[in-house]
Amino acid sequence: MVYASSGCVYPNFRGQDPEEILFLSEDIAGPPFDADNMYGWAKLMAEMTLLAYSREHDMKSASARYFTVYGERGKEDHAVIAMIARAFIKQDPFVVWGDGQQIRNWTYVGDIVSGTIAAAEHIDDGTAVNLGTMERTRVIDAVREVMSYTGHEAEIELHPEMPTGPMNRVADNALAKALMDWEPLVEFVDGLHRTIDWYFDTRDPAEVAATLEASLTER
Secondary structure (H helix, E strand, O other), X not given: OEEXXXXXXXXHHHOOOOOOOOOEXXXXXXXXXXXXXXXXXXXXXXXXXXXXXXXXXXXOOEEEXXXXXXXXXXXXXXXXXXXXXXXXXXXXXXXXXXXXXXXXXXXXXXXXXXXXHHHHHHOOOOOEEEEOOOOOEEHHHHHHHHHHHXXXXXXXXXXXXXXXXXOEOOEOOXXXXXXXXXXXXXXXXXXXXXXXHHHHHHOOHHHHHHHHHHHOOOO
C-alpha cells in the first residue's frame, strides 16, 4: 500500500521565514510535531498508523509526501489552478492571497505519478519519502508567469488577510533519489504552461466565472 501523504505533515514553525533557504528532509516532520492544521495532522496520523501495520503485521507499505501538486485535471481550490482560472476569466484586479512572498515547490502531476509508482516498487517497510521538486518559487512570480503566458494584463491586488499557509515549504528529495532513484523531470515553468494550455482548451469562461469564488477554499 502506498499512502498519499502531504508536505503538510511538516511543522508550521519551520516554515515561517521566506528568506531562509530551507529544504524539508523527512526527519524534520518531528518530534516535535506541529503539522499544518487538521489536514496535516490527519496525514501524519495515517502515516504513523501505516508504519505500525508494517512493523506489526509485515504489511508492505510506503508513504509518499506530495508537495503542492499541480497539472492537468487539477481543481480551482489549489493555488496554481486558481491563478490560471483568474487569468482565464480576465479578472481585474487579479487577486492574490497573501503578500505574494510565500515560497512553494509546485510539483507536476506526472512526476508525482512516477514517484508514487517508484515508492510501490522500492519501499515496503512503511518509510515516508518526499515527492517534490526542489525549485523555490514565490507565489507572486508564479502569478506573473501565468499572466505573461496568457497575455492577461491586470493590476495585481494582494490580500494578506486571506489564508496563505506556511511562508516557506520546499521538499528535500534526496531520500527519494537514494531509495528509489526518483527525481522530478518537469521544471515548473514547463509544467505550468502545459497546465494553462489544458485549462484554456477545456474550460468555459462563463462557467468558471460563475463558480470560481465558491470553488476557493483555505487549501
